[in-house]
Amino acid sequence: RTGCTSIPVVVHVVHRTAAQNVSDAQVQSQIDVLNADFRAKNTDKSTVPGAYQPLIADARVTFKLATTDPDGNPTNGITRTSTTVSSFNTDLDDVKHASTGGADAWPADAYLNLWVCPAIHSPTQTGILGYAQFPGGPADTDGVVVVHHGFGTTGTAAAPFDLGRTATHEVGHWLDLRHIWGDDGTGCAGSDLVADTPNQGGPNFGTPTFPTISCSNGPNGDLFVNYMDYVDDMAMVMFTHGQVDRMQAALDGPRSTIGT
Numbered sequence: 001r002t003g004c005t006s007i008p009v010v011v012h013v014v015h016r017t018a019a020q021n022v023s024d025a026q027v028q029s030q031i032d033v034l035n036a037d038f039r040a041k042n043t044d045k046s047t048v049p050g051a052y053q054p055l056i057a058d059a060r061v062t063f064k065l066a067t068t069d070p071d072g073n074p075t076n077g078i079t080r081t082s083t084t085v086s087s088f089n090t091d092l093d094d095v096k097h098a099s100t101g102g103a104d105a106w107p108a109d110a111y112l113n114l115w116v117c118p119a120i121h122s123p124t125q126t127g128i129l130g131y132a133q134f135p136g137g138p139a140d141t142d143g144v145v146v147v148h149h150g151f152g153t154t155g156t157a158a159a160p161f162d163l164g165r166t167a168t169h170e171v172g173h174w175l176d177l178r179h180i181w182g183d184d185g186t187g188c189a190g191s192d193l194v195a196d197t198p199n200q201g202g203p204n205f206g207t208p209t210f211p212t213i214s215c216s217n218g219p220n221g222d223l224f225v226n227y228m229d230y231v232d233d234m235a236m237v238m239f240t241h242g243q244v245d246r247m248q249a250a251l252d253g254p255r256s257t258i259g260t
């Protein structure tokens with residue numbers, strides 16, 4: 001498809017403490033970041049090394065808080081749920097069900113569900129910033145989850161993950177993007193299934209310097225400025241044309257019911 005797709009978003013704020021009950025302003029700050037990043041309107045894209053600037057692409061996706069709820073009633077697109085759960089488990093998807101201390105999804109064929117929660121862990125890792133479900137999964141767990149202190153740019157958002165890029169990264173997954181290093185650890189065999197991203201060994205962290213070379217990808221090296229790497233928020237600033245093709249294919253395929 002040509003042009004932009006506008007996606008209705010419902011933000012489910014699941015909180016145990018008062019601070020975790022993030023403000024409407026913090027929610028809106030996250031929507032604003034998504035709208036900048038997915039249109040390549042983020043001004044920090046100027047930090048992309050010259051050699052990689054031609055790869056910067058407009059994803060042609062916009063986001064707006066839902067104005068109608070599943071029953072057809074007016075809404076501000078934000079639900080608020082008090083919980084006794086301190087940390088939610090990625091394997092259980094417990095944040096996504098009221099029966100386990102979370103909030104139920106709104107119909108995934110019509111809304112992007114975005115849960116904000118106290119903390120996230122897996123069986124092997126604590127302190128996870130966010131996670132997402134790829135296209136094609138069950139509707140009741142579809143969407144993205146972001147920890148409150150990595151959400152938006154104000155309120156409880158805390159450096160170095162206070163520029164809203166965790167949600168940008170997770171919505172990238174939700175639109176079928178893989179990690180840029182190919183998810184095979186630090187080896188060179190994995191692929192993100194995108195042709196214009198350089199082959200990359202493993203994830204980068206922090207604020208890398210150019211060039212960072214792996215997998216014989218010199219002279220320009222890893223595209224560590226990409227939203228699908230693991231660098232700090234200030235260092236991830238772009239999608240590529242190939243990634244946009246993949247996201248648009250998801251919007252024309254498994255996600256074709258959502259957005260206008």
Ligand code: ARG
Nearest residue numbers: 128129130165166231232233
């Ligand atoms: N799923 C990743 C994690 O929590 C998200 C990484 C987001 N990175 C960022 N700079 N915001 O480990």
Ligand code: ZN
Nearest residue numbers: 169170173179
């Ligand atoms: Zn990821």
Ligand code: CA
Nearest residue numbers: 181187190201
């Ligand atoms: Ca790899």
